[in-house]
Amino acid sequence: MEEATKKEQNTKFEILPILRDRYSPRTFSSTPISETELRTLFEAGRWAPSSYNRQPWIVIWGIKGSKTYERIFNCLSNFNQSWANNAPVLLLNAYKKTTEEGKENFHALHDLGLFMGNITAQSQHLGIALHQMAGVKYQKAKKEFNFPEEYHVATAVALGYYGGDPQKLPEDLREEENPDNRTRLMQREFTFNGDFNNETGLYSSNQETVLTD
Numbered sequence: 001m002e003e004a005t006k007k008e009q010n011t012k013f014e015i016l017p018i019l020r021d022r023y024s025p026r027t028f029s030s031t032p033i034s035e036t037e038l039r040t041l042f043e044a045g046r047w048a049p050s051s052y053n054r055q056p057w058i059v060i061w062g063i064k065g066s067k068t069y070e071r072i073f074n075c076l077s078n079f080n081q082s083w084a085n086n087a088p089v090l091l092l093n094a095y096k097k098t099t100e101e102g103k104e105n106f107h108a109l110h111d112l113g114l115f116m117g118n119i120t121a122q123s124q125h126l127g128i129a130l131h132q133m134a135g136v137k138y139q140k141a142k143k144e145f146n147f148p149e150e151y152h153v154a155t156a157v158a159l160g161y162y163g164g165d166p167q168k169l170p171e172d173l174r175e176e177e178n179p180d181n182r183t184r185l186m187q188r189e190f191t192f193n194g195d196f197n198n199e200t201g202l203y204s205s206n207q208e209t210v211l212t213d
């Protein structure tokens, strides 16, 4: 694969600063997050679009020092437990897998992603950083928080104001705290103005428009 691009140096199109400047830290400022601030974030999520307006998302939230925070923390993977208690807030995200008719809601995970997208944008606007996590013991979490069968625990999130001391992290994670080290695929690797092209990094022969690079 061609060398992936670094963040701002190769941001060839101007995008919103809240999108450009966001990153996922593993250290956070010690400034606490209030319930009102959290409610603001959830309100942003609440207005996300969803398939048939089903809003299949569920969030369990815990502020550091509370029992709920500890219960969420205990459901994280060992790796995520090595840093996530730096965050003043932990979330656990789930979605309802079925429609009102009991059929599979194929788009529920997409909707949860949009919900989190709204929360991510609102957070960044307020100077709050998120670090989303797939590393969750989801069966344990489902049981721990009494989710009915038709729900799936998908992800967790560590959240707090940007800041904090990277020295607190295990050594191998410190380097990743530098936002300049973020990398991304080239647009041509995932956008096709025609057939899907499996040759990573090459334009398909019927590509009509060169978007970037």
Ligand SMILES: Cc1cc2nc3c(=O)[nH]c(=O)nc-3n(C[C@H](O)[C@H](O)[C@H](O)COP(=O)(O)O)c2cc1C
Pocket: 022, 023, 024, 025, 080, 131, 132, 133, 134, 135, 136, 155, 182
């Ligand atoms: C759904 C999802 C799951 C993730 N799971 C983890 C995780 O379990 N542990 C972790 O340290 N980072 C996790 N990440 C963070 C990604 O590694 C990170 O977003 C990616 O490397 C891009 O970096 P950036 O967010 O700083 O741009 C996850 C991100 C998302 C969106």
